[in-house]
Each structure stands twice: as C-alpha cells, then as structure tokens.
Amino acid sequence: MIRQCMLLWKLQIRKCFGINEIIHGKDEGKKTRQVLFLCLYLLVGIMMAGYVAAAAFFLCFMDMAQMVPLLTAALPGIVVFVFALVKAGPMLFEKGDREILSPLPIQPAALIAARFFNLYGSAFALCAGTALPAGLIYLVMEKPGLPCVLILAAGLPFLPLLPLTVACILGTLVMALSAGGRHTRAVVLILALLGTMAVVCSSMYLSFSANKIDLQDLAALLESGMLWIKRIYPPAALYAAGLAGNIAAFAVYVSLSVLVFAGFILAVGQRYDRICGILQEKGVGKSFRMERQSASPVPWAVYTKEIRRYFSSNVYVVNTLVGWLLMAAFSVSFMILGPQRATELIGQGMELEGGQLAERLARELPCLLAFCGITGNTTAVSWSMEGKTLWIAQTLPLPMRVMAAAKLLVNLTPAVPSLLLSWLLLSLGGWGTGPSLFFLPLCHVLFSAAFGLWMNRKLPNLDWSSETEAVKRGGSLFITMVLGMLSISVSAVMAFFLEGSGLILAWILWGAALLAACAALLWDLCRKDLRGIG
Numbered sequence: 260m261i262r263q264c265m266l267l268w269k270l271q272i273r274k275c276f277g278i279n280e281i282i283h284g285k286d287e288g289k290k291t292r293q294v295l296f297l298c299l300y301l302l303v304g305i306m307m308a309g310y311v312a313a314a315a316f317f318l319c320f321m322d323m324a325q326m327v328p329l330l331t332a333a334l335p336g337i338v339v340f341v342f343a344l345v346k347a348g349p350m351l352f353e354k355g356d357r358e359i360l361s362p363l364p365i366q367p368a369a370l371i372a373a374r375f376f377n378l379y380g381s382a383f384a385l386c387a388g389t390a391l392p393a394g395l396i397y398l399v400m401e402k403p404g405l406p407c408v409l410i411l412a413a414g415l416p417f418l419p420l421l422p423l424t425v426a427c428i429l430g431t432l433v434m435a436l437s438a439g440g441r442h443t444r445a446v447v448l449i450l451a452l453l454g455t456m457a458v459v460c461s462s463m464y465l466s467f468s469a470n471k472i473d474l475q476d477l478a479a480l481l482e483s484g485m486l487w488i489k490r491i492y493p494p495a496a497l498y499a500a501g502l503a504g505n506i507a508a509f510a511v512y513v514s515l516s517v518l519v520f521a522g523f524i525l526a527v528g529q530r531y532d533r534i535c536g537i538l539q540e541k542g543v544g545k546s547f548r549m550e551r552q553s554a555s556p557v558p559w560a561v562y563t564k565e566i567r568r569y570f571s572s573n574v575y576v577v578n579t580l581v582g583w584l585l586m587a588a589f590s591v592s593f594m595i596l597g598p599q600r601a602t603e604l605i606g607q608g609m610e611l612e613g614g615q616l617a618e619r620l621a622r623e624l625p626c627l628l629a630f631c632g633i634t635g636n637t638t639a640v641s642w643s644m645e646g647k648t649l650w651i652a653q654t655l656p657l658p659m660r661v662m663a664a665a666k667l668l669v670n671l672t673p674a675v676p677s678l679l680l681s682w683l684l685l686s687l688g689g690w691g692t693g694p695s696l697f698f699l700p701l702c703h704v705l706f707s708a709a710f711g712l713w714m715n716r717k718l719p720n721l722d723w724s725s726e727t728e729a730v731k732r733g734g735s736l737f738i739t740m741v742l743g744m745l746s747i748s749v750s751a752v753m754a755f756f757l758e759g760s761g762l763i764l765a766w767i768l769w770g771a772a773l774l775a776a777c778a779a780l781l782w783d784l785c786r787k788d789l790r791g792i793g
Contacts, residue, residue, distance in 0.1 A: 308392040315393035319400040326485055327397040328502040331390035332495035333488045336422040339382040343426035375427060375524065382419035390418055403502070410501050410509055420516040421494055424523050431527065561657065561665040568644065569637060569669050572726050575644065582635030583677040586628055590681040593624070594688030622754040622762065625695050626747050628681055629703035633743035635677075637670045639711030639736040642789075643720040643729045653789045660785040663712060667781075670708040674701070695766055702770040703747060709777040711739040713784050746773065 315327050394411045397403070489496045494512055501509025555563070570576060598621065645652055652662065682697040690696075715735040723729045730736075753765045 308388045311389050312392035312396050315396040316400070319396060324397060324401045325499070325503075327393055328499035329485060329488055329495050331393045332418060332498040333492045335386040335389040335418060336492055336495065339385060339419045340422040340426045343378055343382065343423050344430050375423075375520075378427070379419060379423060382423050383416065386418040387415060390415060397502075403504075406504060406506075407502050410506075414498060414501065414509065414513070417513050417516045418498070420520055422492075424516075424520045428523055557657065558661055558664065561661055562668050565641075565665045565669045566672065572644070572730070574727050574730050575637075575640075578730050579635045579637045580673060582631050582633070583673045585634070586631035586677050586681050587684075589627060589631065590684040593690060594684040597689050618758070619755070621690050622758065623751060624685060624690060625699040625766075626751040626754060628678065628696065629700040629747050629750065630744070632674060632678070632700050632704040633707040633740065633747070635670075635673065636707050636711050636736075636739060636743070638666050638708045639715050639739040640720075640730050641666045641669070641712060642715045643723070643735070644726070646721055646723060646729065649719075649721060649789065658785070659788055660781075662789075663781060663784055666712055667708055670704070674704050678704075695763065699750060699766050699770055702773040703743065703750070706746060706773040706777045707739060707743040709780040709784075710742060711735065713780040714738055716784065716787075716789075 314330075318324060318326050318330075390411075398408060398411070494515060497508045497512035497515075501512060642649070655662075678697050678700055685696055718735040718738070720729055720734070750766065750769060753762060753769065757765055
C-alpha cells in the first residue's frame with residue numbers, strides 16, 4: 260500500500276506543478292512558461308518567509324517571544340484549514356481519476372492517501388515558509404538550547420497534518436450533503452467571496468487603526484490574541500509547550516495528529532467506492548430541469564452563453580469579482596470617513612498640510628478605482644477557459660467581432676454598475692462630483708479588457724486539467740496586469756504633478772489614447788479568427 264501511495268503521489272505532484280511538462284514536454288514555449296511559474300511561486304514563498312521573519316523579530320524585540328511558537332503553529336494551521344476546506348472534497352473524490360484508476364489493482368486507501376498527500380504538499384510548503392523563518396529568528400534571539408532545535412525540526416512535518424485532516428473530514432461531509440443540490444455552487448461562491456472580503460476589510464481596519472495604538476495597548480492586544488488562539492486552536496498550545504521544553508505536550512501533539520490522520524485514511528479507504536457511488540448517484544439528473552426554449556438574437560445569445568460560462572466557474576468568479584467588491588469597499592470607506600477624517604488617518608507622519616493632502620487624495624482616487632477595475636479583468640483568460648472545447652467556438656458560423664463583443668460585455672457587466680456606484684458614493688462623501696471618477700477608470704478598464712482579449716489569443720492556456728490552472732496560471736493574465744498597472748501609473752504621475760484644468764486636459768488626452776489603443780487592438784483581433792489558436 261505504501262509503495263502504491265508513493266507512486267500515485269509522485270504522479271499527482273508532477274501533474275499539479277507542471278513537472279511532467281517540463282521534463283517530457285516537446286513544446287518549448289510551454290516548458291518555459293512552466294519554469295517561469297515555478298520561479299514565481301518560489302519568489303512569493305521568499306517574500307512570505309521574509310514577512311513572517313520580520314513579524315517574529317518584532318515579537319522577540321518586544322519581549323513577547325513566547326508568542327512566536329504559538330503563532331507558527333496556529334496561523335498556518337488556520338490558513339491551511341480554510342483553503343483546504345473548499346477543495347478537499349472534490350480533490351479526494353475526483354470522478355475522472357476514479358474512472359481511470361478503478362480497473363487497476365490499487366487499494367482505495369492508497370488512492371485516498373496519495374490525494375491527501377497531494378494536498379499536504381502545498382500545505383507543508385505554506386507551513387514551512389511560515390514556521391521555519393520565524394523559528395530560526397526565535398532560536399537566534401532567544402537561544403532556547405539544542406532540545407528546542409530538535410523539536411522544531413521534528414515538529415515541522417506535523418504542523419499541517421491535523422488542520423488538513425480536519426478540513427478533509429468536513430469537506431467530505433459538506434460534499435456529501437450538498438451533492439445534487441441546485442444552489443450548491445451559488446452557496447460556495449458567496450461564502451468564498453464573503454471570506455475574501457472579510458480578510459480584506461480586516462486588513463483595512465488594522466491598517467487604519469494601527470496608528471492609534473501605542474506599545475502598551477499593542478502588548479495587551481497581543482496577549483488577548485494569544486488567549487483567543489489557544490481557544491480556537493488548542494493543539495497550537497501543545498506545540499508551543501513542546502518548544503518550551505515540555506516533551507510530553509509535544510508527544511501528545513504528534514500522536515493526536517497521526518491518529519486523526521490514520522483514522523481518516525482507514526475509515527474513508529474502506530468505504531471509498533461506496534462514497535463515490537453515492538456522490539455520483541446524488542449528482543446525476545436531479546437538479547436538471549428542462550425549461551421553455553426561445554429564440555434570441557445572435558449577439559444576445561452569445562452574450563448569455565458567455566455570462567453563464569463565467570458564473571459556472573467559482574474560481575473564475577472569485578478571482579475577478581473580488582476586484583469590484585474591493586472597489587465598493589474602498590468607496591464605502593472613503594464615503595464614511597470623508598475627506599477630513601481620511602486625511603487625518605492617512606496623513607499621520609506626513610509633512611503635508613491637511614488641505615493639500617485631501618486635494619491630492621481626491622486627485623488619486625480615480626487611479627485607485629482603476630486599479631481595482633483591472634484586477635477584475637475577465638478577458639485575459641476568456642479564450643483559455645474554452646480549453647479542449649475550443650473547437651466548438653472555432654466551428655460556429657459567427658464572426659470574430661460577435662464573440663469578442665460578448666466577452667467584452669461580460670467584463671463590463673460588473674464594471675459599469677460598480678463604477679457608477681463608486682462615483683455616487685464618493686460624490687456623497689464629499690470627494691467631488693467630477694466625471695473623472697467614472698470615465699478615467701472606465702477607460703483603463705476598457706483598455707485592459709481589450710488588451711487581455713488580444714493577448715489571450717496570442718498566449719492561450721488550453722491544456723489545463725482544472726479551471727484553476729486556466730484562471731491563475733496564464734501568461735496573458737500576467738502581461739495584462741503588468742501593462743494595466745503601467746497605464747495606471749501614468750495617470751497617477753499626472754495626478755501627482757498636475758492639478759486643476761491642466762490635470763483634466765492631461766487625463767482627457769490620456770483617456771483618448773487608451774480608447775484609441777483599445778479600438779486598434781479590437782480591430783486587429785477581429786481581422787482574424789480562432790483557427791490560429793491551439
């Protein structure tokens with residue numbers, strides 16, 4: 260069983276991280292993109308390690324080093340639990356792999372364990388990037404001795420095991436209870452968006468309130484946080500006690516993690532085929548309803564097809580719609596605060612006068628809205644989302660301009676209402692009623708959408724096995740975001756150096772240039788068809 264588990268795990272890891280493509284692929288372009296994506300993941304990991312190491316250094320400098328072991332166990336554990344809860348069920352009971360592997364002489368427990376360790380790989384990378392730098396800072400500054408070093412090294416592999424196992428148990432239960440439901444996708448989507456917005460709003464609140472907290476209040480807040488962490492995640496206290504020298508507590512922590520994991524693998528492995536059969540039976544046919552068919556104009560029919568395709572993918576919606584939710588959150592915050600209060604919060608420590616800073620903030624707000632808008636770009640991966648069914652779009656008797664217009668309208672469907680709402684909220688908050696709050700971000704959004712559609716035709720990612728790869732690993736998305744940020748930086752520089760009618764004139768000319776570039780990109784796109792893709 261162990262040998263089967265290791266072989267399956269190696270295959271899944273190579274598939275997820277594109278290692279098979281790098282080693283065995285014949286397309287040099289795809290191999291180069293996979294290497295670049297792995298380098299990007301490594302860069303993000305290095306940045307995260309530096310951030311956590313800085314936080315650990317701050318805690319040790321504040322004479323609160325006892326919090327470092329607790330945080331290194333609790334924070335990555337909570338993050339692993341939250342992210343694994345969404346994808347654990349579908350990944351453990353994936354239908355495609357079950358149909359391929361079921362004829363082979365593979366034990367179900369080995370299959371479950373291999374898929375679990377596939378989740379474990381990314382979770383361990385997260386925990387190692389969080390706990391290892393903080394632990395090294397703790398060892399260097401506090402010098403607890405050799406036993407602490409050994410316990411830190413021995414306990415690192417067990418950090419993600421318990422939260423990941425609990426997430427898999429709950430994910431399996433949620434998947435079983437929600438299989439076949441008509442509104443399951445909508446519920447998951449709403450929960451994911453609410454969770455994302457909760458994290459963003461919490462970060463905004465802490466950023467605005469950090470300037471008002473002195474060191475004594477911060478120490479009291481951290482002490483209270485320690486108590487809450489012990490209540491929410493009690494095993495973290497066992498791990499911290501182990502690093503402090505309590506070998507019995509560390510042994511209990513390791514035993515609890517291993518026993519829960521082994522119990523889950525044995526329980527699910529013995530009932531794997533039965534669980535998959537129940538899930539497949541509940542998911543077939545019961546949520547389908549034949550509705551009245553009606554004819555529609557071709558542009559409207561293509562648009563409704565694209566909008567349904569958009570909302571049918573949770574990862575697609577969450578990855579793009581969060582930008583528009585951020586725009587609404589920023590607009591509400593600035594409306595409630597008003598120019599005076601926002602100037603007081605943001606301007607602490609600056610040498611600018613209040614009126615001058617408020618005027619500068621008002622000039623930069625369109626750039627902030629534009630930044631939120633380009634993060635909600637849907638067109639940069641729209642051709643990639645067709646995947647292996649692109650041949651259907653290639654054989655449809657439709658001109659390119661109809662399909663391109665439909666994909667652009669999908670991007671504008673959340674964009675225009677969000678921009679109008681932000682314009683209204685900021686105007687009510689006293690930030691001015693200038694049309695630049697709407698038209699300048701709209702020009703940036705149109706340019707980003709047109710360029711994303713054009714670039715995605717040049718660099719499609721059609722050989723994906725999951726929608727996450729198409730949405731998050733496209734080269735066209737990265738290039739579109741970089742170019743969009745560069746265009747916004749031009750507007751921001753104009754707002755920094757110009758004011759009054761000079762700024763308005765510069766923005767008008769810059770917006771006209773963006774719209775002209777948008778028209779040129781769409782003209783070049785519509786001159787061709789889809790037969791050159793793939």
